[in-house]
Amino acid sequence: MNPLCCISPVSLDRTDHHHHRGPQIGPVRAAKSPPKPVIVAVSDPDPAPPQPPPPPSPPANAVVAGVLYKWVNYGKGWRPRWFVIEDGVLSYYKIRGPDGISVGAVNEKVGFRVIGEGSLRRVRRCGAGDGSSSGRRWKPFGEVHLKVSSIRASKTDDKRLSIFSGTKTLHLRCDTREDRGAWIDALHAAKDLFPRMLTSNDFLPSEDVVVSTEKLRDRLLQEGLAETVIKECESIMICELSDIQNQLKLLQQKHVVLLDTLRQLETEKVELETTVIDETKERDSYAAQNGRFSDFYSILSEGSATDSDADNDSQDGGDGEIDDDDGIFFDTSDFLSSEYLRSASLRSREISGNVCNGLSHWMHENDREIKTITFPYVRRREKLPEPKEKEKPVGLWSIIKENIGKDLSGVCLPVYFNEPLSSLQKCFEDLEYSYLVDRASEWGKQGNSLMRILNIAAFAVSGYASTEGRQCKPFNPLLGETYEADYPDKGLHFFSEKVSHHPMIVACHCDGRGWKFWADSNLKGKFWGRSIQLDPIGTLTLQFDDGEMFQWSKVTTSIYNIILGKIYCDHYGTMRIRGSNDYSCKLKFKEQSIIDRNPHQVHGFVQDNRTGNKVAMLVGKWDEAMYYVLGDPSTKPKGYDPMSEAVLLWERDKSMIQTRYNLTPFAISLNELTPGLLEKLPPTDSRLRPDQRHLENGEYELANVEKLRLEQTQRQARKLQERGWKPRWFSRDKEDDCYRYVGGYWEAREEKKWDGIPDIFSQTVVPRPLSCAE
16 A cells, blocks of 8 residues: 555644634645644745725715715816715716706705715705705706725825716815815725725635644554654655645735736726716706707707816716706717607608798798609619629738738729729719709709708718728729719709829719809828728818809718727718808717627708808718708707707608618619610720629629739839820819819710720620619
8 A cells, every 4th residue: 555645634623722823825744743743735825914904984874965066078178066975876966957956855864974075065054944845856967876886096186086987087075185085085984885805805714724744654663664764655745735835825816916917807897887877867858858869959059078187097087967057068969869860850841741830831831842843764674693703702811911001903803892883883872862952953053052051061961871891892983984874854964084093093074954063172091090081081072053163072971890890980070061151060970899780870050151140950870861940949048949940941852672682673773774774885894894893793803804904004103194194074173272163075975076085994705784674
């Protein structure tokens, strides 16, 4: 029998003196005669240092209250609020205004404590017997659960502190340094009401583990071994136990790390769950107390909710508080939900039968007449041809690492990243809802300049609707490439041309019913690995036959989740529509955040150029609808519901179905070759581009071959441009620094005279025109 089998673990009695000394890990030594037990314990190597006594704090069941100054925004700065700590929850109330709390109501609490001399004076002034508070249940303007919050004192200002709950931060200021200390003690005392989270020390062994060598010594003596041999065996055993001891110590350390990690994850889980519930309750409470639209008044004001506190981490500059005297920022989430927009759309269709006052009634009656203007019907295709090949996956990583930070116009990508449209055709997509410009023209003829600019603003927004769900990029046109769109069903003659290769500039011109539209765009794109940012440079101009002109520029577009996740695009920035006569308009495209449940918001106002007064309000979403409200809603009485008078200006076409590339029905028609059209087109038209046509037909291999050939040919375009190449149909206006249509295209098309127009595609196979049935 192996002598080491005689080793047996023994548990010490709790009255043993080793227990009072505390467990420890120490060297293992051989026992002397008479034999003594060898202690091998696994525990914390360093005894816990004595903790200083906690600072004095109010009783656990006390209600603590007082006035603190809360940072709101740059416009309002620090505002006094009445803060109350009760049952581990920090609540705050407004003091001033119709929603201000009666501070005397706090006296009704049992065992309450007021911090600060100013707070005590306010309580005495209000008095415990204030009749205005009797029977009324005051609802807090905001709440923070201290269980999942952290409290921090400012290092640069001895009167300030911050409370961070995970999703928002309260920045507070006290009257004195002593008040701040009292508030911090009270907050920590309230936080200690909750059960303490388990720590790693709670799971450490509570008893020493002892290994005795007495049985081993007796067994070896029975075998007749000498004392020296016995000591040598004990020495070997001690060495082996030391190795085991070290391994146990390492396992203990790993165990402690795992417990700490689990505790941290548990804290984060509780914090996330609690904050989601709190935010939902706070939103519901706010909507019930002040109405869904109380933040509507702040939309017409300009300001910032950004906090520039030197002590703040870049977590959150505000606390979600929205009220008349605090909020000066754009926040329309409460009344721009998709459900509410749909209900507002139904109300706006009925408003003409319900409005009886003069101006609005006259406007809606005339608007109904304007909408009846019709154009001849033209049958167009409703879907793309069925693909002839199966699309192949693309190796993203090899493309990404070679093109980070480069200009997108110089990046060669396979056709799998493209949709079967060129940038020239995408320009025409902005005119999908051109009926808005027709209505603006008719309103101007009737002398209503306000309704004219409202429809123009809706038109400027509607051009972004088709980008929702589009994940592929259009083809980059070749130098001299053109595109025409003769759409009698819309009353449009559109023409566009690529006028410059470096920088890449596309110019377009459109003749409508009583108006002209022209623009040029120098689109600068950057590829940042996970996203693409597109910054348009150029001006869009709309001129009516009566001479009134409007100009604006597009906002920034970003495409996210290029590598992982669902790809989506967002448009954000400020769009200013400058009118030459009576009115101008300013629209704010709100940038979508990661947790935004109501994205794509647009809101703004119409301003009188003569007086500077705001005369109308615009709200909506760039992928759904736009509405207007006449007048300045900020002058309306408390509780006014602006959407009750909101009138629908534009609504996105809802007849769309799921298609390849997520193209709209209007976009599907742009690359169609109808019978008789081929012989009228110049050799530079985008419909004749072979790689784009192959991609539309699902012939991906041929499309990639043609795309590579055309891009190699296009590399000569820069040399051609340097030698003085000039566009055929546009010329640069030196005064306005933009490209203007010089005319002659539609006349040449009528006569089929394309002399001097190069065959930039050099295709050997002419694509067969497709009938509408195909």
